[in-house]
Amino acid sequence: MRYIDLRSDTVTVPTEEMREAMFRAEVGDDVYGDDPTVNRLEEYAARLVGKEAALFVPSGTFGNQLALFVHCKRGDEVLLGDDSHIVQHEVGAASVIAGVQLRTLTSCHGELDPREVEAKIRKEADIHYPDTGLICLENAHSNGKVISLENMEQIHKITRKYHIPIHLDGARLFNAATYLNVEAGEIVQYVDSVMFCLSKGLCAPVGSILAGSKTFIEKARKGRKLLGGGLRQSGFLAAAGLVALEKMIHRLKEDHENALLMGQELAKIPGIKVNIEDIHLNMVFFDMTGTEYDSDKLVKEMLKKGIKINPAEDGIMRFVTNYWVNREDVHYVVDTLKTIINM
Numbered sequence: 589m590r591y592i593d594l595r596s597d598t599v600t601v602p603t604e605e606m607r608e609a610m611f612r613a614e615v616g617d618d619v620y621g622d623d624p625t626v627n628r629l630e631e632y633a634a635r636l637v638g639k640e641a642a643l644f645v646p647s648g649t650f651g652n653q654l655a656l657f658v659h660c661k662r663g664d665e666v667l668l669g670d671d672s673h674i675v676q677h678e679v680g681a682a683s684v685i686a687g688v689q690l691r692t693l694t695s696c697h698g699e700l701d702p703r704e705v706e707a708k709i710r711k712e713a714d715i716h717y718p719d720t721g722l723i724c725l726e727n728a729h730s731n732g733k734v735i736s737l738e739n740m741e742q743i744h745k746i747t748r749k750y751h752i753p754i755h756l757d758g759a760r761l762f763n764a765a766t767y768l769n770v771e772a773g774e775i776v777q778y779v780d781s782v783m784f785c786l787s788k789g790l791c792a793p794v795g796s797i798l799a800g801s802k803t804f805i806e807k808a809r810k811g812r813k814l815l816g817g818g819l820r821q822s823g824f825l826a827a828a829g830l831v832a833l834e835k836m837i838h839r840l841k842e843d844h845e846n847a848l849l850m851g852q853e854l855a856k857i858p859g860i861k862v863n864i865e866d867i868h869l870n871m872v873f874f875d876m877t878g879t880e881y882d883s884d885k886l887v888k889e890m891l892k893k894g895i896k897i898n899p900a901e902d903g904i905m906r907f908v909t910n911y912w913v914n915r916e917d918v919h920y921v922v923d924t925l926k927t928i929i930n931m
């Protein structure tokens with residue numbers, strides 16, 4: 589049975605083209621720098637986002653934590669949004685690996701207030717203060733929204749004044765670029781390092797990229813080894829990553845359009861609330877408490893109809909479209925949901 593899986597865009601299995609590329613990949617020992625496919629991926633990825641160098645890492649969390657580890661020294665303070673992935677969903681790794689203190693700022697749908705960023709930067713050489721080692725931004729934000737280039741530019745300007753690097757958690761960087769209708773490099777120009785995932789909406793089975801300056805990536809390469817992320821014939825994975833960057837980034841608009849359609853159709857169901865203007869990417873968040881239908885029960889009933897979803901979190905449901913969900917599926921999902929809650 590074919591399932592329609594709306595739980596996340598991480599559920600995407602590789603395409604036929606990726607499987608073929610993986611099967612045929614030329615490989616070597618990447619710790620020796622001998623894997624031609626990994627080398628190609630890293631060069632391609634760096635060029636694509638306008639950075640000097642890039643590094644293939646096992647996961648998005650790995651890439652973010654490696655960035656913190658390389659940018660900061662133990663005891664440094666990192667400024668970032670209180671709802672960012674690094675704070676909420678990375679198991680507290682920043683305190684374990686980089687040994688840094690995370691100082692959270694109020695996030696307004698993912699955007700940080702540049703005045704608050706400037707106010708929280710440690711300026712005096714006070715013996716009591718930690719040093720501000722890094723600012724982290726997230727675009728697209730995992731709340732499904734894209735933060736504006738203006739906001740990034742303003743924060744970038746402030747950090748230049750105080751010589752503090754910026755790391756971008758760009759797990760869905762290409763979704764953000766698609767929404768803003770710009771090249772990814774236009775977003776990345778405002779940061780010193782960026783992590784983006786190959787294994788989410790881009791369908792690669794494993795891996796993320798960390799990109800930055802040549803010196804930064806040299807240090808990151810050693811840090812990756814230290815963390816046990818020095819892989820061997822990882823060209824088999826990089827081969828799929830290359831297809832992701834060469835082909836898959838150009839079709840994300842389809843997922844966004846399907847999400848918008850899904851949001852518009854869901855909004856027509858009595859008791860369901862959707863903020864259509866909040867749909868920037870492939871994610872639809874909606875409130876179905878007005879239907880008085882239990883979300884755990886909905887998960888079970890939808891599964892019987894071949895649809896995988898997650899239950900509500902704080903009363904909010906999230907459906908994520910991806911490569912394996914087409915327009916007809918969107919209509920099928922909405923019709924099925926309608927039938928179930930009216931039964």
Ligand SMILES: *Cc1c(COP(=O)(O)O)cnc(C)c1O
Nearest residue numbers: 647648649650673729730757759
């Ligand atoms: C998914 C995600 C990550 C982490 O990626 P993994 O590969 O799951 O470790 C980091 N940041 C954001 C915003 C994400 O959505």
